[in-house]
Every structure is written in structure tokens, then in C-alpha cells.
Amino acid sequence: MLYVVTGANRGIGLELVRQIIDRGDQALGTARDLARADELKSSGARVLELDVGDAGSVASFAEKLRGTPVDVLINNSGIRNERDELDELDFEGIIRTFNVNALGALRVTHALLPEIRRSSVKKIVMISSKMGSVADNGSGGSYGYRMSKAAMNMAARSLARDLAGEGIIAVAMNPGWVRTDMGGGGAPASVEDSARGILRQIDRLALGDSGEFVDYLGRGRVPW
Numbered sequence: 001m002l003y004v005v006t007g008a009n010r011g012i013g014l015e016l017v018r019q020i021i022d023r024g025d026q027a028l029g030t031a032r033d034l035a036r037a038d039e040l041k042s043s044g045a046r047v048l049e050l051d052v053g054d055a056g057s058v059a060s061f062a063e064k065l066r067g068t069p070v071d072v073l074i075n076n077s078g079i080r081n082e083r084d085e086l087d088e089l090d091f092e093g094i095i096r097t098f099n100v101n102a103l104g105a106l107r108v109t110h111a112l113l114p115e116i117r118r119s120s121v122k123k124i125v126m127i128s129s130k131m132g133s134v135a136d137n138g139s140g141g142s143y144g145y146r147m148s149k150a151a152m153n154m155a156a157r158s159l160a161r162d163l164a165g166e167g168i169i170a171v172a173m174n175p176g177w178v179r180t181d182m183g184g185g186g187a188p189a190s191v192e193d194s195a196r197g198i199l200r201q202i203d204r205l206a207l208g209d210s211g212e213f214v215d216y217l218g219r220g221r222v223p224w
Contacts, residue, residue: 001025001026001071001072002025002026002027002068002070002071002072002119003016003017003025003027003028003072004028004030004065004070004072004073004112005017005020005027005076006030006050006052006074006075006077006104006108007030007031007052007076007077007078008027008029008030008031008037008040008047008076009031009032009036009037009039010180011178011180011181011182012076012127012175012191012194013029013076014029014040014043014191015192015194015195016076016195016199017040017043017045018043018195019192019195019196020045021044021045026045026046027044027045027046028045028046028047028065029045029048030047030077031049031050032077033049034049048061048064050077052075052077052100052104052107053100053103053104055107058104061108061111062108062112066114066115067118068118069115069119070115070116070119071120071121071122072121072124072125073108073109073112073116073125074125074127074198074202075108075109075124075125075126075127076127077100077105077108078100078101078127078182079096079100079101080097080142080144080145080182081093081094081096081143081145084097084142084143084144084145085142085143086140090144093144094143094144097144097145097148098144098147098148100148101145101148101149101151101152102148102151102152105155106155109124109155109159109170122166123168123170123171123202123205124156124169124170124171125170125171125198125202126152126153126155126156126171126172126173127173127175127198128149128152128153128173128174128175128213129145129174129175130174130177131145131149132146132148132149132172133150133153133213133222133224134150134224136223152172153224156170156171156172156213157170157211160210160211160212163210164210164211167207168210169205169206169207169209169210170210170211171205171209171210171211171213171214172214173198173202173213173214173216174222175189175194175198175216176189176193176194176216179191194216197217197218200218201216201218
């Protein structure tokens with residue numbers, strides 16, 4: 001099986017690649033800057049440069065995979081706007097966040113659809129966040145990040161509906177609150193546990209799960 005993992009030079013993405021390799025599957029990990037991807041390069045995965053926020057980069061990346069069946073696409077690339085609270089909103093930063101988190105995932109998925117269609121597995125996973133849940137927003141703030149992840153969730157649902165007839169599964173995945181550069185040192189989940197849970201849920205996905213917001217621990221569905 002071939003897993004394509006975007007944003008795999010650190011954090012959850014890097015750990016996903018490591019665990020995929022450890023269990024004997026093939027992984028292709030991407031990084032925006034290969035000069036800062038030494039750990040990814042030493043993981044045993046195939047490594048390609050990809051900036052999901054740039055249409056030209058996505059097209060060049062997809063061309064390198066033409067004719068290669070992609071069994072599982074994990075859209076993991078993501079950023080968080082530094083000035084994201086109401087009293088200091090950086091709207092240009094919010095646009096960049098949308099471009100990477102929401103549009104970037106859709107760009108990559110759209111570009112790799114021919115290769116996903118070649119697979120017999122056909123799974124698309126959007127690494128989202130509980131912060132993209134409208135129902136779960138009890139604290140406000142984090143405008144750009146929350147909005148971008150909610151948009152990503154909608155993309156997952158629409159992909160599921162549009163591709164159901166082809167047997168393609170598309171889901172949004174809550175990875176938990178994880179100790180990464182983005183999640184911070186006080187987060188309760190380790191990258192190892194998050195990645196392990198994500199892969200376990202991906203293994204279990206069936207067509208009836210397509211279009212859902214899945215929790216990495218399998219604790220029911222995350223509310224939209």
C-alpha cells in the first residue's frame with residue numbers, strides 16, 4: 001500500500017510516515033523545504049518537495065506520481081495564523097491559513113484523483129481539528145484556524161458525496177490535541193499516540209464512513 005502524507009517533515013506527519021514504514025507499507029512524505037526535512041529523508045520514505053499553497057508546486061508534484069496508484073492520501077499540511085484573535089486579526093495571515101489548510105488540501109486531492117482512482121483502496125483523509133467543529137466551539141477566538149478547518153471539513157463532505165459512486169472514501173480526521181510545535185507542550189496526546197490512532201481509524205474506514213468527521217481514538221463522530 002502507498003500512503004501519501006503531506007506536511008511530513010515534522011510533527012504528526014513525520015510520525016505517520018515513520019509508523020507507515022515500520023508496519024511494512026510504502027510512504028511518500030512531502031515537505032515545503034527539503035533543506036529542513038532531514039528526519040523525513042532518513043525515515044525510509046520517498047520524499048518530494050511540495051508547497052500545497054502554490055498551484056504550480058502541486059501540479060509539478062502530481063506529475064511525478066502520474067500512473068502510480070495512491071491508496072491513501074493524508075492531507076496533513078497545515079499552518080496557524082499567529083495573530084488570530086479578535087483584537088489583533090491579521091487578515092492577510094488568515095488568507096494564507098485558508099490557502100494552505102483548506103485550499104491546499106483540495107488542490108492536492110484534485111491533482112491526485114487520477115492516481116487515487118487507480119487504487120483498489122481509495123481513501124482520502126483530511127487531518128482537521130476539533131477546532132473546526134462549529135458545534136464544539138465553546139471558547140471563540142482562533143478565527144483563521146477555526147474557519148480554515150471548518151472549510152476543510154466541508155471539502156471532505158463534498159468529496160465524499162461526489163466520489164461515492166466510485167468507491168472512494170473521504171473523511172475529516174480529528175488528530176486530537178497533540179504535543180507539536182503547533183499544539184504546544186501542554187497538549188495531552190503524544191505524536192506517537194495520535195499517529196497510531198489515525199492509522200488505526202484509516203484501516204477501519206468503510207464506504208459507510210465516508211463524509212464523516214472521525215475521531216482518532218474512535219470515540220464516535222466529532223460533531224460538525
